[in-house]
Amino acid sequence: MSRVTESALIREETSTLEAIAGVAIGLCALLFALAMAALFEVVTVTDSVAGLPMSNVLGGLLAVVGVVVVGFGAASYRGLVPTEPRASAGAVAATAFSAIWFVVGGLVASQTLGVGLAGGLLGGGLLGGIAFAVTAIPREDVGSTLPAGALALLAGGALLTGVIGPGWSWTPFDLNATFFPPIVVPAVVMFCSLLGGWAAAKAYGGFGARGRHLGAYLLVYLNALAIVAVLVGLVAFVVFKGAPGVFEGVTVAAGAGPSTTVSAFGFSHTVVWPVSWPFLTNGAALMNDVDGVLPAIVGTVWLVVGSVLFAVPLGVGAAVFLSEYAEQGRFTQVVEIATNGLWSTPSIVFGLFGYAFLLPRFGGEKSLLSGMLTLGFMLLPLVVITSREAMLSVPDEYRDASAALGVSKWQTIRSVVLPAALPGVVTGVILGVGRIAGETAPILLTMAGGTFVPGSQTVDVIGGFQFTASPPFVANPALLEATSALPYQVYALVTAGVGGSQLNDPEAFAWGTTLVLLAVVLSFYAVGIVTRYYFRRKLHQ
Amino acid sequence: MSETKSTIQTESNPDRPVSTTTGETEEEVRSEWREYAFDGEPKLSVENLDVYYGDDHALRDVSIDIPEESVTALIGPSGCGKSTFLRCLNRMNDRIKSARVDGSVEVDGEEIYQDGTNLVELRKRVGMVFQNPNPFPKSIRDNVSYGPRKHGDIDTGVLAGLLGRSNEEREAELVERSLKQAALWDEVDDRLDDNAMGLSGGQQQRLCIARCLAVDPEVILMDEPASALDPIATAKIEDLIDELAQEYTVVIVTHNMQQAARISDQTAVFLTGGNLVEYGETDQVFENPESQRVEDYITGKFG
Numbered sequence: 053m054s055r056v057t058e059s060a061l062i063r064e065e066t067s068t069l070e071a072i073a074g075v076a077i078g079l080c081a082l083l084f085a086l087a088m089a090a091l092f093e094v095v096t097v098t099d100s101v102a103g104l105p106m107s108n109v110l111g112g113l114l115a116v117v118g119v120v121v122v123g124f125g126a127a128s129y130r131g132l133v134p135t136e137p138r139a140s141a142g143a144v145a146a147t148a149f150s151a152i153w154f155v156v157g158g159l160v161a162s163q164t165l166g167v168g169l170a171g172g173l174l175g176g177g178l179l180g181g182i183a184f185a186v187t188a189i190p191r192e193d194v195g196s197t198l199p200a201g202a203l204a205l206l207a208g209g210a211l212l213t214g215v216i217g218p219g220w221s222w223t224p225f226d227l228n229a230t231f232f233p234p235i236v237v238p239a240v241v242m243f244c245s246l247l248g249g250w251a252a253a254k255a256y257g258g259f260g261a262r263g264r265h266l267g268a269y270l271l272v273y274l275n276a277l278a279i280v281a282v283l284v285g286l287v288a289f290v291v292f293k294g295a296p297g298v299f300e301g302v303t304v305a306a307g308a309g310p311s312t313t314v315s316a317f318g319f320s321h322t323v324v325w326p327v328s329w330p331f332l333t334n335g336a337a338l339m340n341d342v343d344g345v346l347p348a349i350v351g352t353v354w355l356v357v358g359s360v361l362f363a364v365p366l367g368v369g370a371a372v373f374l375s376e377y378a379e380q381g382r383f384t385q386v387v388e389i390a391t392n393g394l395w396s397t398p399s400i401v402f403g404l405f406g407y408a409f410l411l412p413r414f415g416g417e418k419s420l421l422s423g424m425l426t427l428g429f430m431l432l433p434l435v436v437i438t439s440r441e442a443m444l445s446v447p448d449e450y451r452d453a454s455a456a457l458g459v460s461k462w463q464t465i466r467s468v469v470l471p472a473a474l475p476g477v478v479t480g481v482i483l484g485v486g487r488i489a490g491e492t493a494p495i496l497l498t499m500a501g502g503t504f505v506p507g508s509q510t511v512d513v514i515g516g517f518q519f520t521a522s523p524p525f526v527a528n529p530a531l532l533e534a535t536s537a538l539p540y541q542v543y544a545l546v547t548a549g550v551g552g553s554q555l556n557d558p559e560a561f562a563w564g565t566t567l568v569l570l571a572v573v574l575s576f577y578a579v580g581i582v583t584r585y586y587f588r589r590k591l592h593q
Numbered sequence: 594m595s596e597t598k599s600t601i602q603t604e605s606n607p608d609r610p611v612s613t614t615t616g617e618t619e620e621e622v623r624s625e626w627r628e629y630a631f632d633g634e635p636k637l638s639v640e641n642l643d644v645y646y647g648d649d650h651a652l653r654d655v656s657i658d659i660p661e662e663s664v665t666a667l668i669g670p671s672g673c674g675k676s677t678f679l680r681c682l683n684r685m686n687d688r689i690k691s692a693r694v695d696g697s698v699e700v701d702g703e704e705i706y707q708d709g710t711n712l713v714e715l716r717k718r719v720g721m722v723f724q725n726p727n728p729f730p731k732s733i734r735d736n737v738s739y740g741p742r743k744h745g746d747i748d749t750g751v752l753a754g755l756l757g758r759s760n761e762e763r764e765a766e767l768v769e770r771s772l773k774q775a776a777l778w779d780e781v782d783d784r785l786d787d788n789a790m791g792l793s794g795g796q797q798q799r800l801c802i803a804r805c806l807a808v809d810p811e812v813i814l815m816d817e818p819a820s821a822l823d824p825i826a827t828a829k830i831e832d833l834i835d836e837l838a839q840e841y842t843v844v845i846v847t848h849n850m851q852q853a854a855r856i857s858d859q860t861a862v863f864l865t866g867g868n869l870v871e872y873g874e875t876d877q878v879f880e881n882p883e884s885q886r887v888e889d890y891i892t893g894k895f896g
Contacts, residue, residue: 379690451688458712458717458740460743536873591788
């Protein structure tokens with residue numbers, strides 16, 4: 053067999069073998085998706101599909117991938133298919149395969165054959181060495197297909213023959229953990245399908261530069277897909293778990309819902325909403341048909357609004373000073389390190405600070421105001437960091453142009469720098485709100501009152517403002533009341549088991565609260581993203 | 594503009610003070626100095642100007658008088674200090690922390706390097722156009738009226754509107770006049786509310802000129818205004834500079850010697866090390882330079 057391989061600028065026809073490699077890639081993607089689905093319990097590994105156990109089906113497909121990949125490598129080596137392989141698959145691939153096979157060999161030797169640790173090391177070292185040699189020494193078409201295909205074949209065989217099957221379990225070494233098929237099978241399938249897919253993609257591209265590109269592309273693409281899948285799976289999980297609680301007792305009919313009375317200038321008009329959604333409009337009380345989370349929703353919304361109102365002006369002001377006025381030197385460096393450190397400070401530390409420092413100064417009781425300020429302190433560093441970055445990235449040309457027109461520094465900042473930096477500032481606030489809206493520890497220490505508050509105790513910040521005869525002339529008792537918040541309610545119910553006995557179905561209630569929390573945070577996100585889009589459009593259109 | 598112009602006196606001045614840090618080449622350069630004189634008061638008068646960036650001596654003892662309502666070109670190889678010189682004329686060098694300026698610059702006989710100089714007023718009178726077009730990310734109208742608005746000459750805010758003091762008409766007039774002066778009006782008159790970022794490079798640069806004209810300056814400094822533009826846009830800018838010289842004193846830095854020859858009335862040549870080597874009527878400098886080094890530079894032997 054000569055080293056000369058056919059190469060052409062344009063290769064039009066797709067050979068049968070290439071088509072088979074393409075099918076193998078598709079199989080791997082399918083396996084990867086099935087494994088993801090199995091991890092999220094959408095598909096059950098121990099069930100049967102068309103009379104066959106699911107794990108057998110997965111194993112069979114993996115074995116097919118293994119055979120195709122190895123076969124393609126052999127065909128390419130024999131010159132049956134035009135490819136452009138390099139002399140070796142390279143040191144990186146060789147190291148990776150030797151590490152994988154070391155683990156496989158070690159586990160098989162020590163666990164399945166039961167030869168102990170030394171035997172495991174010996175077996176692992178032997179297989180790892182072989183894998184290194186097989187990858188590095190022969191030409192690329194064999195080096196990159198054989199180790200990957202063999203692994204897929206091995207795993208596929210284990211699943212197909214039932215060595216790893218529905219009744220199987222594994223307690224490794226002396227650990228107190230036991231692995232069961234619902235986790236192990238998807239993990240093995242996912243890993244092997246990634247490797248097999250990589251090899252098949254390389255084969256499809258005819259090895260060489262194009263093959264390496266396709267192989268890397270497949271890995272990166274499947275990883276990105278996996279991230280999206282994790283996110284979607286997470287949200288879907290919460291939605292499915294939470295929906296029964298949230299939608300309990302929802303009725304849509306004329307006059308079904310609560311009534312709102314609007315009165316002005318002596319006239320009053322009453323609107324009766326056509327939707328009744330008790331989970332969102334009720335509190336928790338003995339006489340309720342359906343208990344709801346209204347006080348917690350309102351508490352969370354006011355908490356976020358309050359801390360944003362506190363942190364954004366302070367943070368943006370500090371950022372203006374740091375990026376526009378302060379001399380870039382030791383002082384700004386210290387401030388930068390301090391803000392970064394503050395942002396990484398655990399939230400329980402902030403909570404404790406609020407508990408020990410703020411509470412005694414606001415009447416000694418937990419209150420909405422203490423919660424707002426504590427979370428405001430938490431939000432502050434992120435607003436400073438992102439605003440500063442945004443302002444530093446405004447081109448100096450704008451500042452020069454403005455100065456050359458004889459416009460003062462402050463006016464330049466106000467009318468040129470800040471508008472150009474606004475999208476960045478908003479991004480920072482979005483990120484920060486996402487974090488603080490879900491914080492539990494600081495709320496627990498500074499703000500949270502009863503876990504299940506009746507609807508009548510919903511905090512009314514706007515209505516709480518009162519004028520007083522003595523300074524400061526405005527008072528708001530509502531701000532100084534303890535109130536509830538969504539994350540705290542979930543925590544109290546699920547972990548601490550507080551007050552669960554008064555609810556009909558504590559689990560549905562907890563998941564419902566979680567779903568509402570997710571929805572509240574996502575709506576803050578949506579508002580932020582729309583705002584950012586608006587300011588960005590204004591800058592460029 | 595020829596009323597203010599006059600004879601050119603050439604005069605060798607070997608005794609001119611030479612900075613101690615300089616070597617032989619400088620003395621050789623200095624010996625070629627000649628004065629350029631004209632009738633009437635100079636608009637800008639620079640005397641013994643030295644600029645340092647940290648330890649770097651960027652401009653060495655430059656003295657030059659610039660007549661009003663004319664175009665003065667500053668040419669020379671990269672790093673010769675011509676942009677530095679330009680930025681001294683409206684104290685934009687103040688914005689560079691390491692920069693230190695010694696010497697005197699007078700605008701209409703008023704010293705601008707002294708305590709109590711009103712930088713806002715100075716930069717209103719001595720405007721600047723930069724190398725890269727740098728319109729603000731705002732509408733075309735807002736770009737042009739930015740300066741007058743910030744100076745309080747025009748107020749179209751909500752409060753002014755409520756108090757009946759809004760001068761939107763004056764703003765519209767000003768925007769139209771400035772854009773017409775900058776030869777941009779016909780291209781943008783139907784889309785004044787569009788973002789300036791959507792204009793082409795040449796249009797953006799003319800918008801920057803309009804923005805500069807809107808504050809009604811007396812002197813316009815231009816730092817290679819056409820170097821980032823294509824030949825057609827460059828030709829438009831050059832025609833515009835020609836027009837502007839009827840009313841304004843234009844000082845322009847350029848790398849392009851043909852451009853300097855085409856548009857300027859007098860030319861100053863800077864050579865490496867921040868020395869002003871030759872200054873005189875443009876024809877004179879290009880056709881019959883005093884200094885051998887200037888001739889070499891102009892004919893393309895170096896630089």
